[in-house]
Amino acid sequence: MDETSPAWRRPVPWLVALLVCVAVGAGVPAWSQARVAARYAVTADDLAAGRAALDRLPVRGPAPTTGYARERFGQAWADVDRNGCDTRNDVLRRDLAVTVVDGCVVLRGTLDDPYTGVPIPFARGPDSAAVQIDHVVALSDAWQTGAQAWTPARREAFANDPANLLAVDGPANQEKGAADAATWLPPNRGYRCVYALRQVRVKAAYGLWVTAPEHDALDRELGRCVVGTVRSP
Incomplete structure (x- = not known):
């Protein structure tokens, strides 16, 4: 149909209304969904690379958690990059704004x-757990998908890799x-x-596998990405 004809234009307003109603029914206005998604837009190249990496990840059942302990991944927040600062403070300095150091x-x-999409003030002291890494x-997920076969040095490097670390609520x-993408996603x-x-990149970089439900969850979320011009964090 000719897109310039009145017949093409007439259905648009109530198509928009339908989309708004669906979004409101889900508890989020359509314009808010679009704004939030656009805020975290990814490039077409990032998305294509992520999809290709996901397709290459082996799909297997999880290994038992037998033998898992946090200590199996080395000292918590070790200074693995030898910059004189522990990993936790490195990540806080990277991810926080208006920092006092x-x-x-x-x-x-x-x-x-x-x-959560909510700004959180951080102050070192009794309430510093408001922000965690x-x-x-x-x-534990890594342990069940390949890390138990690693050397201690590789596990420590993984636990302190900035690519797998985020300051969050x-x-x-x-x-x-310890949930994977099949059982937990950010609100x-x-x-x-x-x-x-991020999950796909990290698992691909370290040769980890995914479970079938995890693969499906990751594939679903990649299908919902908003493509823009800003590289994803």
Whole structure:
């Protein structure tokens, strides 16, 4: 049909209304969904690379958690890059804005939390757990999908790899626990595409596998990505 004809234009308003109603029925206005998704837009190249990496990941059942312990991944927040600062402070300094730093130690700052979409003030002290460092691919998940066969040095490198670490809302991090993408995704729906891409990249880089439900969840979220011109974080 000719897109310039009146017959083409007439259905548009109630198609828009239908989309708005569907979104409102899901609890989120359509314009809010679009705005949040656009905030975390990815490039077409990023998305294509992520899809190709997901297609290459082996799909297997999870190995038992037998033998897993946090200590199997080395010292928590070791200074693996030998810059004189521990990994936790490195990530806080990278992810927080308006930071106040004393040497290596981040004293204050503000986190634009990707998991909830809510700004969170950070201050070192009794309430510092309001901001936590999440392993995007949880250590227990890694253990069940290949890491138990690694050397201790490789596990420590994985646990301190900035590509697998994010400063996030503490309660959201606790809620996630050791879950994979099949059982937990960030409540901030707009960030789920970037989260899925991070998981795929990390698993591909370290030769980990995915379970069938995990593969399906990651594939679904990549299908919902918004393509823009800004490279994903």
